[in-house]
Amino acid sequence: DxxxxxxxxxxCAEGRAANLPCNHSTISGNExxxxxxxxxxxxxxxxxxxxxxxxxxxxxxxxxxEDRKSSTLILPHATLRDTAVYYCIVRVSSNRDDxxxxxxxxxxHILP
Amino acid sequence: NAGVTxxxxxxxxxxxxxxxxxxxxxxxxxYMSWYRQDPxxxxxxxxxxxxxxxxxxxxxxxxxxxxxxTTEDFPLRLLSAAPSQTSVYFCxxxxxxxxxxxxxxxxxxLSVL
Numbered sequence: 001d002x003x004x005x006x007x008x009x010x011x012c013a014e015g016r017a018a019n020l021p022c023n024h025s026t027i028s029g030n031e032x033x034x035x036x037x038x039x040x041x042x043x044x045x046x047x048x049x050x051x052x053x054x055x056x057x058x059x060x061x062x063x064x065x066e067d068r069k070s071s072t073l074i075l076p077h078a079t080l081r082d083t084a085v086y087y088c089i090v091r092v093s094s095n096r097d098d099x100x101x102x103x104x105x106x107x108x109h110i111l112p
Numbered sequence: 113n114a115g116v117t118x119x120x121x122x123x124x125x126x127x128x129x130x131x132x133x134x135x136x137x138x139x140x141x142x143y144m145s146w147y148r149q150d151p152x153x154x155x156x157x158x159x160x161x162x163x164x165x166x167x168x169x170x171x172x173x174x175x176x177x178x179x180x181x182t183t184e185d186f187p188l189r190l191l192s193a194a195p196s197q198t199s200v201y202f203c204x205x206x207x208x209x210x211x212x213x214x215x216x217x218x219x220x221x222l223s224v225l
Contacts, residue, residue, distance in 0.1 A: 041219075042218065043116075043202050043204075043216030043217050043219055044204075044216045045216070046215070085154075087154065100145070100157070100204075101157065102155040102156070103154050104154045
């Protein structure tokens with residue numbers, strides 16, 4: 001699986017959009033970009049994933065650059081409950097190998 | 113649906129003791145995994161299973177055993193606990209089809225004295 005690079009921490013004002021970047025310059029053509037988050041003391045939670053098109057769901061939007069070497073997770077109206085560690089993971093969506101390798105992620109602080 | 117259930121939530125062991133961390137899921141997911149998380153670090157994969165009767169090692173398998181006799185259960189065994197195994201342990205499951213999104217349990221906080 002390709003490696004990812006994320007900033008260690010970020011701050012965002014409550015009510016503003018939080019934009020979390022992720023670099024994955026060695027991504028392969030069949031690898032997806034997944035985002036999970038972990039709120040303090042809880043298990044990780046799936047947010048969104050995509051291959052090359054931008055994706056949106058009820059939690060967030062995912063913007064993937066045309067060359068697929070980087071992506072941005074957008075939380076459109078951040079709340080205090082969005083304070084968490086956010087993990088960007090690149091992997092093949094495969095039926096045979098379910099390993100997910102987590103890095104250290106980005107610690108997002110939502111400021112009141 | 114209970115999702116992924118881990119028991120116990122907290123456990124304190126003495127060095128050398130053995131114990132089993134339980135993980136059960138009621139979503140009929142084929143894939144299950146165990147991770148540990150140490151302070152200031154991300155999750156590290158211990159063992160995983162792609163189906164009943166099949167297990168494989170992750171990044172940090174030493175000191176842990178697993179088995180998968182049923183689809184629902186994936187216990188993690190510590191045969192002789194060491195202080196280095198003090199950590200928070202998370203179990204996860206995912207379906208075999210398509211996108212392999214993982215669903216995590218609430219975690220077991222283990223201290224080895």
